[in-house]
Amino acid sequence: MNWYQALTMILPEIIMLAMACVLLMLQAFLPERRKGLIHILALVTLALVAILTMRPYLVGSPVWPESILQGAFVRDRAGDLMKVFVEIVAFLALVYGKQYFRVWQEKAEDFYILVILSVFGMMVMISAANLLTLYLGLETLALASYAAVAMFRKIGLSVEAAVKYFVMGAVASGMLLYGMSLLYGATGSLQLSEIRTAVAALPAHDPLLLLALVFLLVGLAFKLGAVPFHMWLPDVYEGAPAAVMSFIASAPKIAGFAILYRVLVDGLAPMAGQWQGIVALLALLSMGLGNVVAIAQSNVKRMLAYSTISHVGFLLLGMLSGTAGYTASLFYALTYALMSVGAFGLLMLLSARGQEAETLDDLKGLNQRAPWLALMMAFLMASMAGVPPFVGFFGKLYVLQSAVEAGQIWLAIAAVLFAVMGAYYYLRVIKVMYFDASENEQFVSLPLDAQAAISISGTAQLLLGVFAGPLMSLCVWAMS
């Protein structure tokens, strides 16, 4: 493995980082009327990087080495699939964001740059073969997200959310880092593959390892927002600008799955017996609390926040049952990211200046004002509720199937019961859009790019559901 080959393998990451710097420069020195360029460049970057990531598969079937750069970085099919989805979701979030910031008459350029930076962070996380790389990626993402949440610095709620996010995020990072250091102490390596060998050689109940595991899991649960480490999440979702939310509620879930997979499976697979019980509990609590509390919310952003918690529960449920389960979780993470960027995206498109569309009342009678948007939102909600033939159903089906296969039939039954409860609040959104009369008769008019983005988000729910075969096969292929 020479340097040149290694560089071509991390070319997408390099371009991402370089472009983040370029955009920062442009933001500082470009005259105000040319700033539109930054948006276009950000979109082009994301598209280009996505294509570059896919390219090796389009021209042949590459065989990736175990790891490169002295074991810091790994490139594999699952990682590439996740990266492409992260880029697609970020692309959609940017398109929504443009319209949102235009309505708010705020500067959007910082947002674009922060998104590019976070995407870079996520790409590093996804490809981490080493605990340090993983941590670096995670912190890049986290810092960019804190800054993005605080973007509307004149609005108290936004700042409060950012501070909360920052403090909680720092605690989580601390836990994670402490866990990593304990793991290093126990195994003598930061390399995930070496950790795996070392852990396999140690007794399963080694106290140091268990302590490390607990800290790692708590840190990960914090980052993902799994119950009981979820307290920050609803407040942050409510306070953050909708544009920012649509991004950090979606793409990072894919990256979150990636680190979960890297740490628990690549690194700690021999300890599966130890972590599965904890993950099962986290999954159950998240599904339960998320769905039950969401019912009581009248603020859509908060409702979606609790719904995110419940989806994280489903994601964790898949982690319990070997490769089939990981594939199911991957499928779930990818499709959930598409759903949530669409749902938040739609909310922000409905926002007016100084006024976020966030209560159920803002959606009242949407079917009269904008039938197409209402239909797309209905698709997204039905998909989140897991009603066939939408893709959300197949995600749930796949996860449930893996849970039953692992003998967790009671957990699966609990999951479907919570899903039924969850259906209620998603239906309530459809209800206000379709059954209630609108308070203002104003038609919603949107620019073409936002229209296209929301149409893609919505129809993708239906098409990926009716033709669930290709994406599911892709996930199976990526994980094998």
Added chain:
Amino acid sequence: MNNWPLLSLLIWLPMVGGLVVMFLRDERQGLARWLSLLVTVVVFLLSLQLWAGFDNQQAGMQFVEQVAWVPAIQAQYHLGIDGIALPLILMTTLVMVLVVLAGWHVERRIEQFLAAFLMLEGFMIGVFCALDALLFYVFFEGMLIPMFLIIGIWGGPNRVYATLKFFLYTFFGSVFMLIGLIYLYLKTGSWALSDWYVEPLNMQEQIWLFLAFLLAFAVKIPMWPVHTWLPDAHVEAPTAGSVVLAAVMLKIGGFGFIRFSLPVTPDASQELAWLMITLSLIAVVYVGLVALVQADMKKLIAYSSISHMGFVTLGLFVLLGALADPARQDALRLAMGGAVVQMISHGFVSAAMFLGVGVLYDRMHTRMIKDYGGVAQVMPWFTLFAVFFAMANSGLPGTSGFVGEFMVILASFQAGFWLAFLAATTLILGAAYTLWMVKRVMFGEIHNPEVKKLEDIGSREAVMLTVLAVLVLAIGVWPEPLLDMMNASVTHLIELAAHSKLG
């Protein structure tokens, strides 16, 4: 035309039609109506083509289509029909034509209204055709969203409560079935029903699976005590919605028992037949009594539907104890055949009853029996139809309502006198609540001045009611074609149900 994928056409033509109709602009209401009518008529004609090409003698699946759908989990797009699905499909396609006519004068967002019904048609036909359990489930659940919208947008004053109750009840029932389906898939490595029919299962597995299926289908059909969503949904739904709900969607519950419970868990079905018989008889007798005291016409017909569907479950389960007894095979066939005939007959009769209430409601905007009286004096033609369908609903010989009920009651005698006696009370109760309602609404003095201003039915309404009346009469006096169509399949179903999966 025999090489065409007819079943796929039947499913997807309404769906695509629905999409097109949905995108028509508000001012193109006329076009939306005629286009929807055209689609449903074409679908109906195609289903006749299905009938023409159907081989009565064959018990297996016909018109089979099979392609890979989700290879990662071995799910297939696998369609096919037998002699039980065919009459249900024919009924569905015909009723849908009438439904479009029934919704002709809906003002509010007619394009969405008709689109929802067309989508619903596609899903319902899909349920009857699906031979892959996952595909079945997708169609089964897919129906919920359009119906949710139909009741919620175009329904009565309490529509939101009713439609949420409808959705959550049905959703709750079916998720347990989903777990059962997943279990069976993991056991057999396939979603194909034909594989599930031969998979050995021990008694404990079968009981759990049976209960999971029961929950889903009992809610759908609906059986006492999980029937409470139906009266609410019916009362609030627009006429066209009530018609589809009663005529087709309830049958899907019965069809589920035929496709899943009996053949997949035959031993558990026998083991728990007592439960099914008890619940069915409670539906027949108790719900019949409940119907008697209703003050709202739609509610009365809704309870009458539950009571009539009790005959379907009764017919399917009453003689399962006799499966091993060669002397009682004829009675067994009679019972199961009767259940299927009852489904078809109730489809037409309940559709007609709800259309009838719709005719009155359109004019008077009330469904309360007490607001009427003496309608016969101003609407003689309508009264003719109403009395006829009331007779059919009470199971008068010569109407389709009689055939199925009679077959089931006759077979019930083989299971015990008192059982048959209780079942037969429906003939009295049915007559009592239906005819009493007709008496109070149609005859007597006019005491409401509004009734005096009523106009008799127009040509659109006359066409709808005539078509149904002809069919009800035809099945009543000459049920042979219907019985021939399903005979081989019913026999096959009995074979499957008799084949023990234990050991």
